[in-house]
Amino acid sequence: MHNFNRYSRQIAFRDIxxxxxxxxxxxxxxxxxxxxxGTALANLLCRSGIGHIRLIDRDYVxxxxxxxxxxxxxxxxxxxxxxxxxxxxxxxKINSSITIEPIVxxxxxxxxxxLIKGCDLVLDGTDNMGIRLIINDACVKNHIPWIYGGAIxxxxxxxxxxxxxxxxxxxxxxxxxxxxxxxxxxxxxxVLGMIPSIVASYQAVEALKILxxxxxxxxxxxxxxxxxxxxxxxxxxxxxxxxACVHREFTFLSQPQTPYTTTLCGRDAIQVIPxxxxxxxxxxxxxxxxxxxxxxxxxxxxxxxxxTIEINLFSDGRAIIKNAKDENAxxxxxxxxxxx
Numbered sequence: 001m002h003n004f005n006r007y008s009r010q011i012a013f014r015d016i017x018x019x020x021x022x023x024x025x026x027x028x029x030x031x032x033x034x035x036x037x038g039t040a041l042a043n044l045l046c047r048s049g050i051g052h053i054r055l056i057d058r059d060y061v062x063x064x065x066x067x068x069x070x071x072x073x074x075x076x077x078x079x080x081x082x083x084x085x086x087x088x089x090x091x092x093k094i095n096s097s098i099t100i101e102p103i104v105x106x107x108x109x110x111x112x113x114x115l116i117k118g119c120d121l122v123l124d125g126t127d128n129m130g131i132r133l134i135i136n137d138a139c140v141k142n143h144i145p146w147i148y149g150g151a152i153x154x155x156x157x158x159x160x161x162x163x164x165x166x167x168x169x170x171x172x173x174x175x176x177x178x179x180x181x182x183x184x185x186x187x188x189x190x191v192l193g194m195i196p197s198i199v200a201s202y203q204a205v206e207a208l209k210i211l212x213x214x215x216x217x218x219x220x221x222x223x224x225x226x227x228x229x230x231x232x233x234x235x236x237x238x239x240x241x242x243x244a245c246v247h248r249e250f251t252f253l254s255q256p257q258t259p260y261t262t263t264l265c266g267r268d269a270i271q272v273i274p275x276x277x278x279x280x281x282x283x284x285x286x287x288x289x290x291x292x293x294x295x296x297x298x299x300x301x302x303x304x305x306x307x308t309i310e311i312n313l314f315s316d317g318r319a320i321i322k323n324a325k326d327e328n329a330x331x332x333x334x335x336x337x338x339x340x
Contacts, residue, residue: 020212027211028052029121032085038072038125040200046091052099057083058106068193081299109255112138122146123299137250138168149203154227168238169245261327269322270330278317
């Protein structure tokens with residue numbers, strides 16, 4: 001039984017009311033990426049009373065995150081806590097009456113449909129165009145609305161990708177997004193902590209509108225620059241030749257299921273994902289690695305370092321390796337130290 005007094009100020013807003021709040025409490029959402037956008041989204045939507053919030057992220061909390069990732073603190077850095085876990089722990093102290101489901105994994109073409117299964121809405125908290133294209137394919141294919149959000153330097157954008165027949169998808173708005181082109185990142189050009197929070201606030205408002213079935217859902221792409229005080233909206237038309245939402249050719253979901261590596265922008269780190277999910281015994285592995293360097297672990301992650309490299313290994317076998325010169329070197333380090 002929910003205590004509706006918690007949401008009394010939100011219920012008092014006539015466009016939500018008691019009926020709208022009940023819809024929110026019966027809704028399930030997924031937030032993909034629990035960084036600057038994702039933590040702000042999770043905080044706002046947890047307090048708004050979304051009944052089931054799924055938090056999905058592949059990374060762990062680092063000191064440089066604290067400038068803009070608003071759910072984390074220095075204890076999370078010290079403890080090497082995965083972002084999804086840390087966020088869930090803090091959110092449960094804010095609203096214990098809803099379900100917070102943390103999932104520590106890398107989102108890719110062959111797991112995303114399972115990750116968003118049963119969701120009424122998906123929210124983009126990522127900083128990665130490739131993952132957004134996978135999200136778009138999966139959501140369009142499964143008729144799940146999602147909300148794009150992006151923030152860098154002092155600028156931000158957001159767009160609702162809806163499931164109605166006349167609505168454009170992400171690929172309609174960014175037709176060249178699949179090309180292998182260089183993009184600025186927060187690590188290379190910076191980001192003010194205010195802009196992700198502002199973009200997330202717009203995303204969160206639209207999430208409430210979508211979940212309660214409001215007639216006021218925004219149909220345009222919103223952009224803003226908080227430094228120059230410039231804001232505007234762009235009307236995005238449906239591309240009648242769009243591979244995804246018109247022809248239903250989901251090319252970004254058809255990637256082969258193989259081991260792969262990903263360079264993490266600005267981190268001097270490479271992620272290694274082995275084929276198939278593994279169940280790593282951290283205690284046994286730590287004994288093996290302790291002869292070669294410094295090891296510490298918790299129930300979520302094992303960290304190893306020596307004079308040249310650092311490995312952060314998750315229980316499913318995925319690893320983030322720092323100071324590897326390239327992806328081939330990262331795979332070799334993984335094989336040598338982890339032994340799989």
